[in-house]
Structure formats: structure tokens, C-alpha cells
Amino acid sequence: MCLIVQLYHPGTEFSGFHCNRNTIHLQCQACGGMMPSRVDIGVPQHCLGCDRVFCGAYWHAQGVSRSDSHSICNHDNFEPISERAVSRIPFLAHEKNRHEQDITERCIRQTGKTLQDVISDWIGKLSNREIDRTRMPLNHAEMITVGTHVCNDCYEKLISFLLYWFRISMPKYLLPPEAANREDCWYGYACRTQHHNEDHARKRNHVCRPTRGNHA
Ligand SMILES: [Zn+2]
Ligand SMILES: [Zn+2]
Ligand SMILES: [Zn+2]
Ligand SMILES: [Zn+2]
Structure with a gap:
């Protein structure tokens, strides 16, 4: 199955773990690669937001970053929320309404902050439980913290959720005039x-x- 161990560390012990015939394998939903199911290692193999399998954190923890013969995700596909970066407003934001996305972009520009700054602020509020999570479009919403590993899709959903809060809590006079009216x-x-x-x-x-x- 996942022979990466032998391929990359020939003849060496690999984190004390070797697959055997009884090892259960999980298939990553991003790259399609296989990894052994490990419950005892404190590294997530499922995204808490969607319950799907992702391999990035596992192989990263094992010190394996690439393989020529097996699919492996880059570790930044599946990272804790606090270590992720956002560069653009997600396509999903504001129910995909691009007029609202445009208004949000202008509001952010007007504050003099970057999108990343705004999101970091709101992740802080989320951590402090200042935001109602009822509409958070992720599974296990109440369990999610800044340390939770999430996949790319769930991260975009989370960003969209936070941008909703950014906008809904913004006083109308700070909106661009044609939006405020x-x-x-x-x-x-x-x-x-x-x-x-x-x-x-x-x-x-x-x-x-x-x-x-x-x-x-
Ligand atoms: Zn294996
Ligand atoms: Zn997910
Ligand atoms: Zn993968
Ligand atoms: Zn309408």
C-alpha cells in the first residue's frame, strides 16, 4: 500500500511503524494517495469540518514531503487554522454574490488592513466565542479551535462565514455610499x-x- 516508508528510508526504522497485512488504509480525498490509519499518534487524518480524509498532516509529521511513486499532499493543504493564510475573498463568500464580495473588498481596503489582518481579527473573536456558530457551515462547529486542522474547502467556508460577520457588524456609514443606500x-x-x-x-x-x- 503506502510503500513510501521503504522508498524514502531504505532499511531504516520509520517512526517505529510499518504497515502489515492487517493495517487499515485511508484514502486521501485531495490527492487520492493512501496512508495507514493511525489512531495513536495525535496527528489528524480527518478534517473536522467535513469528516473527509486528508494525508497532508500525516506525512508532514512523518517527515515525508514527496514521493515519485505515491500521491502525497503538500502539508499546507491540511493545516491548523492558525497557520493558514488567505489571499483572496473566496468564491463562496456572501452566497457567491460577487457584488457583495466587491463591497467587502472595498470595506477592507478602506480600513487600511489586509484581508489577512481582518480574518486574523475575526479568528480571534471566534476563539473567544464572541461569534454565534449556528450558521457556521462546518461539521462539529462547536469543537473547532484555531489549532484545528481543516482542508482547503473547509477553510474557504470558514473565511466566508467570518466575512459575513465582518460585514454584518460593520456600521452602515462605513460602507461605500451606493452600498449603504x-x-x-x-x-x-x-x-x-x-x-x-x-x-x-x-x-x-x-x-x-x-x-x-x-x-x-
Ligand atoms: Zn501502508
Ligand atoms: Zn474539510
Ligand atoms: Zn493527500
Ligand atoms: Zn434578494
């Missing part, structure tokens, strides 16, 4: 019209709680 859509973030009607998506604020419909 918009009325809230009754259906808020849950509005479906924003996905197929550009005009509506732009003219109403959708970073708000629904006051009508199923989510109200």
Missing part, C-alpha cells in the same frame, strides 16, 4: 433571486438576516 432584501442571505437576477443582486443588500421566508 440599498435596502435589505427580505430574504437576506437566503435569497434565491440574487443568483439569477443581477439587477436584484446589486440593488438590495443580501448580507443580512432573512425577515421573510423559511429562514426568518
Whole structure:
């Protein structure tokens, strides 16, 4: 199965662990590579946010960074939240409404901070339990801390969730004028019209709680 051990450390003991016929293997959801299932080593092999298998932290902990014959993830595909970096607003943010993403980008620029600064601030608030996690789109939301390893998809979901809080807690006078003058859509973030009607998506604020419909 995962013969990387022998390939990269020929003839050496490898963390005292060798696969045998009874070893259960897990398949990484990012690279498709296999790794032995290890419950005793304190290194996560599943993403807490989605319960899927990822190999990056495991091989990193084993000191293996690449293999010519086996798939291995780069360790930054599966890292603790505190060690991750964000460079752009995720495609998923604000229910994929790019007008709202654009407003958020301008709000951040106006504060003089980088996206990374803003996210770091909000991760701090999340850690201090200043944010209601009810709408956090990750599994085990209550268990997640800055030290939790998450996959790329879950990290983007987390960033999107934090950007919602950044926007919803921002006083209206700090929004760009044309954004501040918009009325809230009754259906808020849950509005479906924003996905197929550009005009509506732009003219109403959708970073708000629904006051009508199923989510109200
Ligand atoms: Zn193996
Ligand atoms: Zn995940
Ligand atoms: Zn992998
Ligand atoms: Zn709407």
C-alpha cells in the first residue's frame, strides 16, 4: 500500500511503524494517495469540518514531503487554522454574490488592513466565542479551535462565514455610499433571486438576516 516508508528510508526504522497485512488504509480525498490509519499518534487524518480524509498532516509529521511513486499532499493543504493564510475573498463568500464580495473588498481596503489582518481579527473573536456558530457551515462547529486542522474547502467556508460577520457588524456609514443606500432584501442571505437576477443582486443588500421566508 503506502510503500513510501521503504522508498524514502531504505532499511531504516520509520517512526517505529510499518504497515502489515492487517493495517487499515485511508484514502486521501485531495490527492487520492493512501496512508495507514493511525489512531495513536495525535496527528489528524480527518478534517473536522467535513469528516473527509486528508494525508497532508500525516506525512508532514512523518517527515515525508514527496514521493515519485505515491500521491502525497503538500502539508499546507491540511493545516491548523492558525497557520493558514488567505489571499483572496473566496468564491463562496456572501452566497457567491460577487457584488457583495466587491463591497467587502472595498470595506477592507478602506480600513487600511489586509484581508489577512481582518480574518486574523475575526479568528480571534471566534476563539473567544464572541461569534454565534449556528450558521457556521462546518461539521462539529462547536469543537473547532484555531489549532484545528481543516482542508482547503473547509477553510474557504470558514473565511466566508467570518466575512459575513465582518460585514454584518460593520456600521452602515462605513460602507461605500451606493452600498449603504440599498435596502435589505427580505430574504437576506437566503435569497434565491440574487443568483439569477443581477439587477436584484446589486440593488438590495443580501448580507443580512432573512425577515421573510423559511429562514426568518
Ligand atoms: Zn501502508
Ligand atoms: Zn474539510
Ligand atoms: Zn493527500
Ligand atoms: Zn434578494
